[in-house]
Amino acid sequence: MNRHRLPTLLLAGSLATVAQAETTPYYIGASQSFTRDSNLLRLSDTQEPPAGFSKADTISSTSLLAGLDQPIGRQRVFGNVALRENRLSNNDVYNNQSYSLTAGADWETVEHISGNLKASANRSLAHFNTEQIGIVTKKNLETTQQVDASFRIGVVTAWTAEAIVGWRSVDYSAVEYKSREFSQNSVSLGGRYRPRGATSLGVAVRDTKGKYPSFFPQADGSYTGDQFDRQDIDFTGYIEPSGASSVAARLSLGRTRYDLATQRDFSGVTGLLKWNWQPTGKLKFDTRLSRDPGQDSYFFDSAVSNATVDYSRLTTAVRIRADYEATAKIGLNATIGYSRRSLARTLPAIPGVDSQLTGSDHSTNFGLGAIWVPLRSVTVGCDATRDQRRGELPLSSNLSDTTLSCYGQFQLQL
Secondary structure, three states, rough: OOOOOOOOOOOOOOHHHHHHHHOOOOEEEEEEEEEOOOOOOOOOOOOOOOOOOOOOOOEEEEEEEEEEEEEEEEEEEEEEEEEEEEEOOOOHEEEEEEEEEEEEEEEEEOOOOOEEEEEEEEEEOOOOOOOOOOOOOOOEEEEEEEEEEEEEEOOOOOOOEEEEEEEEEEEEHHHHHHHHHHHEEEEEEEEEEEOOOOOEEEEEEEEEEEEEEEEEOOOOOOOOEEEEEEEEEEEEEEEEEEEEEEEEEEEEEEEEEEEOOOOHOEEEEEEEEEEEEEOOEEEEEEEEEEEEEEHHHHHHHOOOOOOOOOOEEEEEEEEEEEEEEOOOOEEEEEEEEEEEEEOOOOOOOOOOOOOOOEEEEEEOOOOOOOEEEEEEEEEEEEEEEEEEEOOOOOOOOOOEEEEEEEEEEEEOOO
């Protein structure tokens, strides 16, 4: 999938985590990254940038970091914040300030009752969509907010009852993207069975209701909203075949119906399969296969990561990542991914354009990275990625992109 978010520091992997581990729960830090992007605007292979704009660009991102992870008896509170100043060398109209915030708590009582609460907010430069919306020649910030809470009752047997509620929203600063702003609420009720060890099986029913409040603009300046309703039955499982591997799976049977954008309706099977395997003490693999509606492929733990919101009707993706600990201070990683999207027009109907238009595209992704931890509080590294997409207008197009990012971080435990 070809998606773009202005550089955020890759707080890279277990190598850095172990090297920075301390006894105090608080940290502060700063980071600096430089990224060269060969196709910032996500132009098709035959498309030229608008006058005064450059296809390629170099982005500088300066960040301030802080966080905590504090156990309190049976409870735990945690949080982190990153504030970033992003500057572009050629297309300075897109200069922006971005952030990511996360806060939450895990709690447990002596009567087998537990739960957690997590809230997050993120703001970054939105993904460029040149096919349906066209090139937006002004800064367009995407703001996502999400709150999730779970409540579990585990009795003396292997059974646990679980309730999960969630809310999330997406907003844009550019009026051209106003029809894509949405919010949704979800409720899941189910149970989990743990027959032995780490093995568990679960089933739940999930209901999601969402709204695009500004889907269709009216002549008087007001908007008509679109709504959708989704129902799923989720089957989940987790097993550890050996001490070196674990498998987690989710299989969902669901249906989604829209009031206006009926071309996005979907009924069928979705899900996620994750396999973690560590054949040696220095080498580990993370393999993920997912199939989910576009909005969920961003928010769920899927094979699609580090991406802004995807509005495809359905995304099927696979990703394999390998991490190798070359020495106690040097780590290497490689990633390969493939995704296929089922597309539907996500904008309101206009004269002369088929509002029920559908299509598809497919993408490949390759990545290499290296991280060095010379000191307990210092991390430096570089990442290179190559993305290539093949699609057809008007919903998609052929495009390619190469990025190279190098970063450094200083993190101090307080």
